[in-house]
Amino acid sequence: MVRWQPGTRERLQAVALQLFTSEGYDATTVARIAAEAEVTERTFFRHFADKPEVLFAGQEGFLGMFSDAVRAAPDGTAPFALVRLALEGSVGFFPEERRAWSRARQVVIDATPALGERELGKLATLTTRLGELLRERGVAEPTATMAAETAVTVFHLSFAQWIAPDEARPFRTLVHERLDALTAMVQSAG
Template sequence: MARWQPGTRERLQAVSLRLFAEQGFERTTVAEIAAAAEVTERTFFRHFADKREVLFAGQEDFVAMFLDPVRTAPADTPTIELVSRALEGTAAFFPDERRAWSRRRQPIIDSEPSLRERELGKLATLTVRIGEALRERGVEEPGATLAAETAVTVFHLSFQQWIAPDEDRSLQAIARERLDALTALVTPSQNGRTGRS
């Protein structure tokens, strides 16, 4: 019985990640990736516009995982609950089986200035899109922008923890922990002081 092989797109991603880690992102060519994946360069470009897209593919799906829960929430949902719902949407995009890929991907991003810039741009775009979705629901400024920034900050911090070497909790659980910690900072405690016991 023939051994199961992943699809071409997945194989290209796996090979690219290995070569980027071994040789560096800039020193790895599309020709090398295609050869190692046993496909033509033309096949590579059918799946990815360039080698950066191997690391950043799925941008619209990534944004949608935040926006869909916001857009489909009941009309009277409080803004902080909309943030919570947006963060809960990350569970589908970042299941536990994706953690190993994300752990291998991040050092490649961190080692290359142009990739770090692209990653920051992705998060900035996400912030803008969440803000737009909140304003469409009637959330006024500055609340919409603050809530959008909060969602992206909590996500970013949670993701960094999720890919930490010894971490095994779900991204959703980590995000909930961080959002709860933030909420505690701005919620008056029993003695009337914000964020203090």
């Protein structure tokens, strides 16, 4: 058994996703993932803390893309402009080559309640982090919380559309489409 090869982390993720899809998440063991990836279980645990982490790795980078864009904005940037910047910062995390992985990952998450809860927790963490960041920038309540919730809602709707079976448009296009729809809705309220 080969103990180290370049790309081991990515290979473990690919093998795990294939096994989760074909055999089910609960039926797939870490030992099986490691064996199929031709590494030891110890190697698996060098890359991932546990089995769910195969699907949720990289959360700090994910959160950072939203928050880095907000931190880089000039002082005095309006809250909705900060929402736009946060969402624009996220588009780099979802290039076209990631779409098939994201679609398959979501099928596994949707079929496993505990993973669905973890996914919702990830979005809640993003909402909390953005709200804190907006308050640090001087955005008052309730605006800071509403802006954070809005950013996460627009992200979630955009992502759901991006992974839809027949969707081919870039993630950026979907984010802008939803932001424009939100803007139009608010402006039409008078």
